[in-house]
Amino acid sequence: MNKLKLYSGPLSMFGAKVEIAVREKGIEFDLVMVPFDFERGYTPKHPEVLRINPKWQVPVLIDEGVQLFDSTQIFEYLEDRWPEQPLWPHSIAARAEARKQEHCSDEVFFPHVIRLMGMRANPDPVEAQEWKNATAAIEAYYLGMEQWLQDHEYIAGQFSYADIAFYMAQFFAARHTVPLTAQHPRLLAWRGRMIDRPAVRLVVTAMADYLRSQGQMVPQLGDQAT
Numbered sequence: 001m002n003k004l005k006l007y008s009g010p011l012s013m014f015g016a017k018v019e020i021a022v023r024e025k026g027i028e029f030d031l032v033m034v035p036f037d038f039e040r041g042y043t044p045k046h047p048e049v050l051r052i053n054p055k056w057q058v059p060v061l062i063d064e065g066v067q068l069f070d071s072t073q074i075f076e077y078l079e080d081r082w083p084e085q086p087l088w089p090h091s092i093a094a095r096a097e098a099r100k101q102e103h104c105s106d107e108v109f110f111p112h113v114i115r116l117m118g119m120r121a122n123p124d125p126v127e128a129q130e131w132k133n134a135t136a137a138i139e140a141y142y143l144g145m146e147q148w149l150q151d152h153e154y155i156a157g158q159f160s161y162a163d164i165a166f167y168m169a170q171f172f173a174a175r176h177t178v179p180l181t182a183q184h185p186r187l188l189a190w191r192g193r194m195i196d197r198p199a200v201r202l203v204v205t206a207m208a209d210y211l212r213s214q215g216q217m218v219p220q221l222g223d224q225a226t
């Protein structure tokens with residue numbers, strides 16, 4: 001039987017989501033890091049990524065005859081194929097909530113982070129306003145999550161894909177100037193619980209090492225505020 005193959009990148013937040021989930025489930029896999037550097041981004045594209053994903057993005061996953069792209073689609077497949085070590089909660093309502101949170105992390109929170117990624121060192125007034133708006137939206141989201149964690153150890157009660165998604169998203173928000181702070185004690189404690197998980201630690205430490213090797217700032221990984 002061929003091992004599962006995951007195509008990711010050294011700084012791919014969506015690839016890291018999938019790698020964490022695969023490691024949490026204890027699945028044997030081969031990891032292929034596609035070409036990436038700070039000058040050219042994701043070029044040249046890996047031929048398997050071009051073949052399988054019409055959007056030409058990582059992560060891409062191959063398992064026997066199944067070829068998939070998109071981290072959230074891949075989560076669903078991993079859960080169906082390896083239901084042991086569940087990463088969605090059991091009850092229908094809790095699963096729905098966890099899926100909503102995972103979706104919001106990728107599609108509501110992260111787009112604000114993407115807005116920050118293109119910012120130049122000397123922004124013009126329009127860009128500066130855009131930066132302020134994106135920062136305010138990220139901070140408002142953090143406060144919402146801080147409230148939410150009042151009643152939850154993990155985002156959906158038990159550790160789930162929703163935690164994986166938001167851990168990676170806040171890591172990139174911090175990298176792009178909007179970190180968690182002492183104003184977010186519950187989120188910091190949650191992040192401490194996250195980095196204590198071997199799968200999370202391994203994947204995120206590798207990403208931090210890559211950033212360091214490129215002379216880039218590395219955000220806090222655990223329960224310490226910046």
Ligand SMILES: N[C@@H](CCC(=O)N[C@@H](CS)C(=O)NCC(=O)O)C(=O)O
Pocket residue numbers: 009011012013014015042056057058059069070071072106
């Ligand atoms: N919604 C997709 C997003 C994938 C994505 O944005 N991948 C980035 C790396 S994190 C990528 O491959 N970018 C290269 C490109 O767009 O050309 C997912 O969840 O997998």
